[in-house]
Amino acid sequence: MPHIPPLFSVFGTNSLTNKHSRNRDRGPARNMSIKFEDVGKVYPNGYEGLKHVNCEIEQGEFVAIIGLSGAGKSTLIRTINRMHDVTTGTLTVDGVDVMSLSGKALRRFRRKIGMIFQSFNLITRTTVIRNVLTAFVPDMPWYRSAFGIYTKEEKMKALECLDKVGIVDKAFVRADQLSGGQQQRVALARTLAQNPQIILADEPVAALDPVTAKTVMDDFTRINKDMNITILINIHHVDLALQYCQRVIGIRAGEIVYDGPAAEVNDAVLKQIYEGGEKEE
Ligand SMILES: Nc1ncnc2c1ncn2[C@@H]1O[C@H](COP(=O)(O)OP(=O)(O)OP(=O)(O)O)[C@@H](O)[C@H]1O
Ligand SMILES: [Mg+2]
Numbered sequence: 001m002p003h004i005p006p007l008f009s010v011f012g013t014n015s016l017t018n019k020h021s022r023n024r025d026r027g028p029a030r031n032m033s034i035k036f037e038d039v040g041k042v043y044p045n046g047y048e049g050l051k052h053v054n055c056e057i058e059q060g061e062f063v064a065i066i067g068l069s070g071a072g073k074s075t076l077i078r079t080i081n082r083m084h085d086v087t088t089g090t091l092t093v094d095g096v097d098v099m100s101l102s103g104k105a106l107r108r109f110r111r112k113i114g115m116i117f118q119s120f121n122l123i124t125r126t127t128v129i130r131n132v133l134t135a136f137v138p139d140m141p142w143y144r145s146a147f148g149i150y151t152k153e154e155k156m157k158a159l160e161c162l163d164k165v166g167i168v169d170k171a172f173v174r175a176d177q178l179s180g181g182q183q184q185r186v187a188l189a190r191t192l193a194q195n196p197q198i199i200l201a202d203e204p205v206a207a208l209d210p211v212t213a214k215t216v217m218d219d220f221t222r223i224n225k226d227m228n229i230t231i232l233i234n235i236h237h238v239d240l241a242l243q244y245c246q247r248v249i250g251i252r253a254g255e256i257v258y259d260g261p262a263a264e265v266n267d268a269v270l271k272q273i274y275e276g277g278e279k280e281e
Helices: 019-024 073-080 103-111 128-139 142-147 152-164 180-193 210-227 238-244 267-274
Strands: 034-042 048-057 062-066 088-093 113-117 198-202 230-234 247-252 255-261
Touching: 034 073, 048 073, 048 255, 062 073, 062 210, 062 238, 073 088, 073 198, 073 230, 073 247, 103 113, 103 128, 113 180, 128 152, 128 180, 152 180, 152 210, 180 210, 198 210, 210 230, 210 238, 247 267, 255 267
Parallel strands: 062 230, 062 247, 113 198, 198 230
Antiparallel strands: 034 048, 034 088, 247 255
């Protein structure tokens, strides 16, 4: 895969791409396909969150998951990084049954999967760059994490990730001084710093105004295209889903009722997802 330069470099030609970061900028090195085979999820209270889910998502896809509130969108994406356990069927990521993972192997696996939430989950009382640097904490020796000591390479990488989402100029601003859209971009930069192969985004634009939501969707699109990172996004804005994503998965009451190109989502499909019309075979 060709080397992808940083997108909005304010530091001039390649000043942020030293030989270390260059290697990591090549995007995912391997294919981490996600495969649900007859997956079911029953919550401890007996509620069936997912029923007979079958689908396969290839490396580099940009997929929107849509459906009514309570349909199971969050449940679906959270099974992928084992935030939720599946109870029946098999979910494999990169050929590995995620339910077989535990301890160190599970932690290593989770590092390859970034997670973005509606609420950004930033440490608001510290700077933007420190927020991004937290992505390195799991791989650091305890004394460095205890004292917040980061290497030059880690700092360069953090700046590079902020550069990719167009807010490197905010690196030394306190996170709580940023707008919602900018905070979501910090969260995205922090996720990129972990070098994920997959990003799971749970309603990342739900708290944003329509214009800002589009800028964040533009960031996702660029990251998806330039870095070949798989992106799964739960989203209530159907118009944004259809505009930005190639593939749409429609979920209703824990079941996939549509899985196909965004271009083929019409009124009948939306009715089936949101109003419970006849399931298409
Ligand atoms: N921990 C839990 N225990 C029991 N039921 C749960 C739990 N978490 C979620 N559910 C139920 O599972 C169903 C799916 O929830 P989920 O959060 O996946 O929906 P969603 O499609 O993401 O909705 P929203 O659009 O509101 O975020 C809901 O009916 C919810 O009440
Ligand atoms: Mg949800």
